[in-house]
Amino acid sequence: MTKMKITENINLIDIHTTWSRRNFNVYFIDDEKSCLIDTGVGDETSIKTIQRALNDLHRQIKGISLIINTHSHTDHVGGDAKLQMLSGARIAAHPKAIPAIEDPASVWKQSLDETKEILKYSGVPVLTVQRILFERRFIPVPQKEVAKVSIPLSEETTIDLGSTKLQVMYTPGHSQDCVCLYDLERKILFSGDHILKRTTPNIGNLTEYINSLKRVSKMDVNMILPGHEAIIDEPKKRIDELIAHHAKRELEFLNLIRDSNGKTIYQLSTEYWGRLPGHNLILALRECRAHLEKLVDDGKAKVEKISDVFYYKSS
Numbered sequence: 001m002t003k004m005k006i007t008e009n010i011n012l013i014d015i016h017t018t019w020s021r022r023n024f025n026v027y028f029i030d031d032e033k034s035c036l037i038d039t040g041v042g043d044e045t046s047i048k049t050i051q052r053a054l055n056d057l058h059r060q061i062k063g064i065s066l067i068i069n070t071h072s073h074t075d076h077v078g079g080d081a082k083l084q085m086l087s088g089a090r091i092a093a094h095p096k097a098i099p100a101i102e103d104p105a106s107v108w109k110q111s112l113d114e115t116k117e118i119l120k121y122s123g124v125p126v127l128t129v130q131r132i133l134f135e136r137r138f139i140p141v142p143q144k145e146v147a148k149v150s151i152p153l154s155e156e157t158t159i160d161l162g163s164t165k166l167q168v169m170y171t172p173g174h175s176q177d178c179v180c181l182y183d184l185e186r187k188i189l190f191s192g193d194h195i196l197k198r199t200t201p202n203i204g205n206l207t208e209y210i211n212s213l214k215r216v217s218k219m220d221v222n223m224i225l226p227g228h229e230a231i232i233d234e235p236k237k238r239i240d241e242l243i244a245h246h247a248k249r250e251l252e253f254l255n256l257i258r259d260s261n262g263k264t265i266y267q268l269s270t271e272y273w274g275r276l277p278g279h280n281l282i283l284a285l286r287e288c289r290a291h292l293e294k295l296v297d298d299g300k301a302k303v304e305k306i307s308d309v310f311y312y313k314s315s
Contacts, residue, residue, distance in 0.1 A: 003053045006225065007186060009164060013053040017045040024075055025227050026050060027190060030057060032162025035066040036089075037181065037190050038227060039079030046079055061086045066151075068159065068166075069093040070192025070227060071178040072100035072107075081145035092151035092159065094170065096177035101147050115282060122285045123264030123309040135278050153179055166190070171216065173209025174201040180216065187222040195238060197229045200245060202283045206290040207297060210246060213239050246291075253291045254300055254314060262304060262311030265289050 004012040006027075013026040017040075024046065027037040040046035051061055064087040069077050072093065080091055080101055093101055100107040119129045151157075157168040159181070166181040171194045181190040193201040194212065203209050217239045224232035232238050256268055263271075269281070269288040276284050292312050295301035304311045 003056060006223075006231070007188070010183075010186075010188070010225075011053070011057065012225065012231070013050055015040050015046050015049045017041060017043055022075070022228055025225070025229075026079075027225060028054065028057070028059075029161055029164055030059065031164045033065045033160075034059065034063055035068060035159075035161055035164075036064055036083065037068050038070055038076040038192070039067060039083050041075050042078030042080070042082055047082055050079070050083070063087070064089045066159070066161070067091045068153075068181065069097055069101065070180070070190065070194075071175050072097035073175065073193070074104075076192065076227060077101050077147075080147035084147045085145065090151055091147055091149045092153050092157075093149050094154075094177040094179050095152045098149045098152070100177075101149055103146065118265075118282065118285050118289070120308055121265070121305075121310050122269070122289070123266045124281075124285075125266075128281075132278055132281065169215070171212035173203060173205055173212045175204055178212075182219065182221070187220055189216065189219070189221045189224045189235065191216075191224050191232075192227045195224055195232065195235075195242065196226050197224075197232045197238065199229065200242060203246075203287055203290040206246060206250075206294040209290075210243060213243055217243075250291055250294065253288070254295055257292075257295075257301060257312050258314045260313050262313045264309055264311060265292065268292070268312070 006012055009030045011028045011030065013028060015024040015026060024040040026040050029035040054060055061083060064083065067080060067083060067089050077100065083089065084091060091101065119132065153168045155168060155170045159166040164183060167184055169180045169182060171178050171180045174193045178192060178194055180192065180194055217236060221235040224235045226232060253268060256271055257263055265285055265288050269284045273284050292301060296303050300315055301312050302315050
């Protein structure tokens with residue numbers, strides 16, 4: 001665990017767990033109203049790490065008055081229920097994120113249904129589908145404890161913590177419930193998974209994602225505090241890199257379907273990234289689909305559905 005003071009009252013809590021090889025960035029804002037931005041996966045290691053970091057600052061979990069979620073993925077909201085129970089904090093999130101926070105078991109089942117669907121329409125071989133679904137049985141289901149969201153966030157929302165005021169930006173693309181938080185005075189953006197320093201987030205809707213990036217690019221931002229990886233101190237440069245990366249990838253997928261009679265999402269994903277195991281394959285299929293859907297929307301590709309499987313070819 002690494003604790004880093006970003007400003008006088010903004011602190012980064014960098015959490016590492018056995019749950020994942022990735023780090024999880026949780027931000028503690030020490031103001032008139034103390035606040036956590038995201039809560040990590042919520043396992044014992046994460047909760048203890050947050051507690052130790054607060055102790056180092058001579059603060060306690062029970063003093064937290066607000067939790068803000070950037071989006072509803074488990075590695076960002078997993079600690080909500082436990083931390084709300086310990087602190088009594090109110091929780092703020094985009095309305096589309098609320099079901100995953102208040103009823104994680106139901107959303108987990110929905111996620112399994114969506115996984116089965118994408119495997120089917122992507123044309124994934126039957127044996128691979130069976131292996132992935134078998135492996136998923138061993139992934140821990142969400143905790144039984146549930147949290148309660150009392151503050152729905154929208155584009156017009158400004159969160160007043162005292163000297164810190166956070167302006168909410170709706171930035172869909174990675175998911176449909178993503179928000180960024182902009183500290184207008186300090187010109188700092190809390191980006192969740194929308195903008196990461198080293199990697200690109202998995203994309204649900206590429207058109208929305210690019211539009212969200214362009215919105216942020218026009219803002220006066222000196223520093224980006226992401227949900228994973230390191231702090232971004234050249235925001236405009238990083239955003240330009242992400243936009244260029246997806247433009248390049250879009251052209252590469254277009255070249256893969258050019259002059260073909262139609263290729264499945266699984267075929268294209270395998271051609272582009274090679275054979276991937278389990279969850280990584282699901283992420284690759286989603287990313288591939290996002291690029292193909294944008295090509296179709298832009299009139300550069302056509303899609304045909306045959307026996308529940310989508311086939312893509314250039315226009």
